[in-house]
Amino acid sequence: MSNVREDFTPMERAVRGHVLRIAHRGASAYAPENSLQAFEKAAEMGADAVEIDIQITADDRPVVAHDENLQRVFGLNVTIGDVTLDQLGEMLPTDRAPIPTFEQVAAVCADLKLGLYLDIKRLNMAAAGHIFDSLAATGLMAYTIFGSFRPDFLAELKAYSPAIRTSILFGSTHVQPVWLARAVNADYVHPCWEHAAPEPHRLLTEAWLTAVRAANLGVVCWHEERPTEIAALSALGVDAICSDTPDVLARYS
Template identity: 30%
Template sequence: MHLRAVAASTTALLSITALLLSASPVGATGDERWRPEVIAHRGASAYAPENTLEAVDKAAELGIDWVENDVQRTKDGELVVLHDDNLRRTTDVEEVFPDRAPWKVKDFTAAEIARLDAGSWFGPEYAGARVPTLEQYLHRVERNHQKLLLEIKHPQLYPGIERDTLKVLSNEGWLDRWHTRRRLIVQSFSADSVRTVHELKPAVKTGFLGTPPVADLPAYASFTDQINPPHGSLTASYVTAVHAFRGAHGRRMEVFTWTVDDPAAARRVAGFGVDGIISNAPDVVRDAVGG
């Protein structure tokens, strides 16, 4: 009887331990499980031009493991890393192609976009930086041993971009077990786009950008692993509600919140129990939350 009681107690303890570990944020172990991941928004975009290789390198220089980027498609089907659906804000497209208004990404070929200066708007020291292709971006993230939170941007403008994105990820070796389990998340503001990624490649971890009503969370949990809301409207109760569900891969759903750039806001959302904080100044957030 005594031995059976000890065995039962040991089994219960192991089950509780496993449950606690499964509730830990991405890739965290030991004491680190209580600290949120810090993700460099469009690279370390407070210090280098957003979505460029220079911003990726700056994040690496700061010791940031995760970088976030935005993916869109050119006229000739190339995937490029850019946030806006037009090229005006972050390149010199108006000077190089003055007669091509409104300068939409989808109206330019990859070769044309490669001619543009994507760094001078940020500072003269970045003159000549380019809009990278997704392949180039993946190579740099891989070289730096970083992890990628990839956003499919404006999918309604680019039918089939989910399949195109997964094809590039596959070609570059990012859909093997190591990457899909530890180094890659694909997200979007479009629930349909996230669902499509999950259906095409169920192994890929996915995130939905937004704050769906708690009553709708069971439906989202069928195709996504994360709910990623803006930090301004985030509450501790909402984080708790998300954590109560298991996502598409059977693990507790996570919350990555954005875009947090000051220490007080970082500490506030960390106190809510978020799993990740997306920031233009990731070093500031890391230092604030003790990462």
């Protein structure tokens, strides 16, 4: 898998020569978010990995969708967790990109040589078993980071498989990132600060970065589409940047 690297530790940036480029929900500026088409486009545009959102159906099948409710994307007032995988497939409009299963996404991304950055929105251990089975079957386990806003989810996943890499997401600029990461034994901190300031890269102060690096934590940044911000984040030495526009990410990171 030539596009992705087995080692996603902070030291890998120096080897790779560029920030890890993560396509946010795939190349979602150019194709439907979290769709197979968006992942294929991300690979074409030079992404190293794709960020995908995990929801769980009523029969414990992991699927790839950002919203638990289908209203925004499909115009249906249906909650994914209330229906089975078969029911979900039957009710989705045929003129829209379908919601893929995690198994399908893992297979496609393995073929495309893309790593996975999972944003776990919902979790139970039956569904986690399906996720781990798919990663093992496709050889993607070493190319996957498990992320979530939910510290309890990361703690459960780390207990289930201690060798995995995890990333804790947070929106507040007042979070103590090292404390939060250590509480759940995370490997990465992921500030979601795209709307926190006009130039959010300035929030990553020297003191903030020094503390995070001293704790041997990697830094994954919010989804960013502005070339000047992408270039500034890259210059700061962050390990990964998410973006709806992986082509812009490839040019400026």
